[in-house]
Amino acid sequence: MDKSIVVYGSQYGATERYARRIAEGLGCETVPADRIRKGQLAGYRTVVFGGGVYAGSVAGWKKIAPQCAAAGGRGWILFVCGLADPAKEKTQNEARMLFEKRLPAALAGKPPVFCLRGGIDYPKLRTKHRVMMAMLAHFLRRKKDPSEEDRQLLATYGGKVDFFDPASADAVIAAARNETD
Secondary structure, X not given: OEXXXXXXXXXXXXXXHHHHHHHHHHOOEEEEHHHOOOOHHHHEEEEEEEEEEEOOEEOOHHHHHHHHHHOOOOOEEEEEEEOOOOOOHHHHHHHHHHHHOOOOHHXXXXXXXXXXXXXXXXXXXXXXXXXXXXXXXXXXXXXXXOOHHHHHHHHHOOOEEEOOOHHHHHHHHHHHHHHHO
8 A cells, every 4th residue: 555645636736836845745646636546546545635726616626525535534634725814714614614515424524624825826817717706806895894815815806926835735744644654
């Protein structure tokens, strides 16, 4: 049985950068979720899965979740990559909910879920994502009492922001190492 693998779903690259950093820290391979075959992950002791958050779902998770469920969540570490502040409890709760909506109720609260902060480059967005972000910006501008996070999003709207922090992946690496020990 191989020790670890890092699998990711990324559309614009931030999640892939974290996945590569985590794989480097674990000394294992990293594979895009769309290249994983059914049952392929059963041969690993630890599976780290990360996906970018797009419109209320985690990239690649729909395909990978059945393999996590089949393993009972044992040996799995999950992370999301998005724009929301990962230190906020709301962000952490939403991340867990995004994963758990594709898992059996028996796996609620397992496996561990981490939140990492990515970025956005508006000119590189696909049309559907650009439209969604425009709708979100329109909604936020009309809000009577926008949060600090709302104001930050509006301030960067249309430009490029990159919150990638390689050190923030260290907690994921430590959790994965605990699984393989």
